[in-house]
Amino acid sequence: MNVIKLEIEKCIKERKYIAPLISIVFFIAISAYFASHDPRGRDYFTYTYYVFILNCRVIFPIIVAIFFTNVLVKEFEKKTARIHFLKPYGREKALLYKYIAGSVIISIIFILTFFVYELILLIVFKIKGLEIFNIYEFSFKEFYLRAYSTLLLQIVFLITFGAMVFIIGIITKKGIITILISLLILISEQRGLFLDIIPKRILFLSTAAKYNYMLQLDKMVYISYLYDLMLNISTLLGFILISFLLIRRIELD
Amino acid sequence: MNSLEVKSVTKIIKNKKILNNISLEANDGQVVGLIGPNGSGKSTLFKVITNIYNPTIGKVFVDNIDLQKEYEKISSEIGFLIEEPSLYENLTGKENLMLISKLYNKFDSNIFEEVCNELEINKFLNVRFNKCSMGMKQKIGIAAAIIHNPKYIILDEPTNSLDAESIIKFKRLIKTLATRGKTIILSSHILSDVEEICDKIYILQNGEIIDCINNQENKHCIQYLIYTEKFNLRIDQIPIIEKDGQKVLIVKEEQLNDILNMLSRNNIRIFKIQEKRNTLQEKFIERIGYNECD
Structure with a gap:
């Protein structure tokens, strides 16, 4: 716990949060602009939620790729991996602590962004006199359950994607190559290039933003949702295991 | 058993043999020097000793622990500065020093203060590392190697900058x-410094240890150069060179009387006898050769 705290402190002191924050401010500004100009008849909640989750397919994975590369690969590039990975708790735990610290930071940034984004757009909608909330056929409780369970899946998806970035980073040890490969994988998935090799049912990448339409469904598809959540968690555990095997074998130089 | 032991280590990187069958030993309280030309494999050897390289x-054993298998058990007892900080x-x-000592879970404010005072780094401790000069960085790098009070200290060219x-x-x-029982292994190109502080010195060339010098013995080892007229006599185990038309016999202290008697018996004329104390530099040149030293 102490090491995770130190790792988070280090990330904050090294200002590794700056790049994600700039990207998010940019993201909020653009989304707010579009929302205020073209809400396409949707109410505030449905619209902002739709735009936010949809962007989880593109903008947030890019932010995650850059952030996790910064967290891990910079250690190899600056040779500080020697400090971090040659400690009494071992390379695997050092990697895990780093990953947990990175995941905590990215989750906080993600959740904060969601609420700040919602707040900003609420103000924009109010000023513009646009519809705030449509009467749904389901209750408020159901509404929040759907909204937050989707958010949870996105967070799990993002940290799973971060674990994949870690694996690429351990192999390449080069920041720019790690980011490029991660983005290439992301684009390839969106273009359906993986489907010939990996069935969609077991491809965690295909779960990104899958439930952005959740608020518009009459009946929520919880079974499918839980399956995708478990798929992400098991992929995440698999990635961590692979990272452990790799970090034990690589040379820290 | 030695407290740090490198046993027949070979390291191949990209099909190139960087280290070839290296063995070395270091005991408690011993300062061991590693010297050799650039590219001789010193830094690679340090990286193997610190588990940066496998x-x-x-194998490398530290306190009888196999470093590659059980590094975690001994890692807090190893501090190092390899290449640049x-x-x-x-x-x-x-912040860097605090982080390191906390990561080792060995933060001690007394040691922290002592190390900072000894290395005189207090005045720039609050400067961001990337704003420090090379000398400042090097001092902080040395401090980082010893801040957690390790038993083994590995320093690769610590006096740089x-x-x-x-x-x-x-x-x-x-x-x-060293007087506190720490085992220190260091390298430097400043041979007089190595000679001054090290108890034992290994000479490395092309990834192989070509000599191990007991520095205390080496310091007390006196040689004599006997300049004589030319002769055809064969003298076993005595290096003889020709210089300015004269023969020069390089003789150890204990051999001196016997050789002088032998020369006298054979009526070989002696021009002069010169006392020569063996310095590390001479020993190094003798083993490595002038070309490598250039």
């Missing part, structure tokens, strides 16, 4: 650490 063949650029010197005064203080610090 040896291709061979590898610290976090955006943190201050103080240090000014003369700092080098003197550094040598004093190393001697103090």
Whole structure:
């Protein structure tokens, strides 16, 4: 716990949060602009939620790729991996602590962004006199359950994607190559290039933003949702295991 | 059993043999020097000793613990500075040192203060590492190697970028650490410094250890150069060279009387006898050769 705290402190002191924050401010500004100009008849909640989750397919994975590369690969590039990975708790735990610290930071940034984004757009909608909330056929409780369970899946998806970035980073040890490969994988998935090799049912990448339409469904598809959540968690555990095997074998130089 | 033992280590990187069957030993309280030309494999050997590299063949034992298998057990007892100081650029010197000692779970404010005072780094501890000069960085790098009070200290060219005064203080610090039972292995191209502080010196060339010098014995080893007229006599185990038309016999102290008697018996004229104390530099040149030293 102490090491995770130190790792988070280090990330904050090294200002590794700056790049994600700039990207998010940019993201909020653009989304707010579009929302205020073209809400396409949707109410505030449905619209902002739709735009936010949809962007989880593109903008947030890019932010995650850059952030996790910064967290891990910079250690190899600056040779500080020697400090971090040659400690009494071992390379695997050092990697895990780093990953947990990175995941905590990215989750906080993600959740904060969601609420700040919602707040900003609420103000924009109010000023513009646009519809705030449509009467749904389901209750408020159901509404929040759907909204937050989707958010949870996105967070799990993002940290799973971060674990994949870690694996690429351990192999390449080069920041720019790690980011490029991660983005290439992301684009390839969106273009359906993986489907010939990996069935969609077991491809965690295909779960990104899958439930952005959740608020518009009459009946929520919880079974499918839980399956995708478990798929992400098991992929995440698999990635961590692979990272452990790799970090034990690589040379820290 | 030695407290640090490198056993028949070979390291191959990209099909190139960087280290070839290296063995070395270091005991408690011993300062061991590693010298050799650039590219001889010193830094690679340090990386193997600190587990940055895994040896291709061979093993490293620290306190009888197999470093590659059980590094975690011994890692807090190893401190190192290899090549340049590898610290976090955006943190201050103080933050870096605090981080390291906390990661080892061995933060001790007394040791922290002592190390900072000894190395005189207090005045720039609050400067961000990337704003420090090379000398400042080097001092903080040395401090980072010893801040968690390790038993084994590995320093690769630690006096790089240090000014003369700092080098003197550094040598004093190393001697103090050795008297406290620390085992120190260091490399340097400044042979007089190595000679001054090391108990044992390994000479490395092309990835192989070509000599191990007991520095105490070497310091007391006196040789005599006997300049004589030319002769055809064969003398076993005595190096003889020709210089300015004269023969020069290189004789150890204990051989001197016998050789002088033998020369006298054979009526060989002696021009002069010169006393020569063996310096590390001479020994190094003798083993490595002038071309490599260039």
